[in-house]
Amino acid sequence: MHPRLEWTVVGAAVALVAAAGCGGAQPTAVPLPDTASGLAVAPDFAGTLWEATGTHPWRSQDGGSSWQPVRGHGGGLGIAFTEEGAEIVGAEGSQRGDYGGNGMQSPLRTPSTFVSITTPYHRTDRLYALDLFGHLWLSVDAGRRWTKLRAARLPSGCVGIGAVRGDVVKPDIVYAACGRNGLWRSLDDGATFSRLPGPADPHAVAMTTDDQNRVLVATGDGLYLSTDDGRTFLPVLHRKVDAIAFDPRNRRLAYAAVGRTLLRSVDGGETWPSQ
Numbered sequence: 001m002h003p004r005l006e007w008t009v010v011g012a013a014v015a016l017v018a019a020a021g022c023g024g025a026q027p028t029a030v031p032l033p034d035t036a037s038g039l040a041v042a043p044d045f046a047g048t049l050w051e052a053t054g055t056h057p058w059r060s061q062d063g064g065s066s067w068q069p070v071r072g073h074g075g076g077l078g079i080a081f082t083e084e085g086a087e088i089v090g091a092e093g094s095q096r097g098d099y100g101g102n103g104m105q106s107p108l109r110t111p112s113t114f115v116s117i118t119t120p121y122h123r124t125d126r127l128y129a130l131d132l133f134g135h136l137w138l139s140v141d142a143g144r145r146w147t148k149l150r151a152a153r154l155p156s157g158c159v160g161i162g163a164v165r166g167d168v169v170k171p172d173i174v175y176a177a178c179g180r181n182g183l184w185r186s187l188d189d190g191a192t193f194s195r196l197p198g199p200a201d202p203h204a205v206a207m208t209t210d211d212q213n214r215v216l217v218a219t220g221d222g223l224y225l226s227t228d229d230g231r232t233f234l235p236v237l238h239r240k241v242d243a244i245a246f247d248p249r250n251r252r253l254a255y256a257a258v259g260r261t262l263l264r265s266v267d268g269g270e271t272w273p274s275q
Helices: 010-020
Strands: 028-031 038-041 049-052 058-060 076-082 085-090 093-097 114-118 127-131 136-139 160-164 173-177 183-186 194-196 202-208 211-219 222-226 234-237 243-247 250-258 261-265
Touching: 038 076, 038 250, 049 076, 049 085, 049 243, 076 127, 085 114, 127 160, 160 211, 173 202, 173 211, 202 250, 211 243, 211 250
Parallel strands: 038 243, 076 114, 114 160, 160 202, 202 243
Antiparallel strands: 028 261, 038 049, 049 058, 076 085, 085 093, 114 127, 127 136, 160 173, 173 183, 183 194, 202 211, 211 222, 222 234, 243 250, 250 261
């Protein structure tokens, strides 16, 4: 059975998000409409949550309690947000939709099939993407044109990308989850990478501009959290996680997709629902 797929009023959604930022809020577990290949939180007032599934995307305006499908072509695997709205990538290329979820534009061809996409800041047109071969790409115009980066020392097998910008006059920090080849980080806009002593077999990574030192990594056996810019990691969830996301403007809110269930943390990924 699919979860209840109708809109709730905006006022209720805003109240839910506001409550999540308070110390008395509790972590939650709610149904997902489908297994997730990507999650992202929109930088709009309501903190709208989007899910990519490999078919059509879904959108929730109330923290995942209810979902509505977004009209568009199928094949979306990864999702991120720019100044212009949602950017979904996959087998069909890249598709753009507004924050309101009123449908996706016709796909634009990408130079390779992208499987993961991220943005370093909650209001920017810079996008980083990984393709099927683990190559790193950069767009500075919200996905209209892409440039393949040198990404020196980055190994093969990378499947998840994340980025954050701590200071607008400094380079982006880019993380790559490369499966059995480990977790890698670039401090120079993706030009060069070095391996971190992070968790083994990572496949997804997420950060928030509200706390640039906080890094959430999904592996084959659970979730790991760093609060010191990737120097050390601690296990926070012992379940296989498909996709993860941080709210870009609220470090307290983190999301993890586990099969057809969405888990929400309200303390920056430190604790999660037990079921």
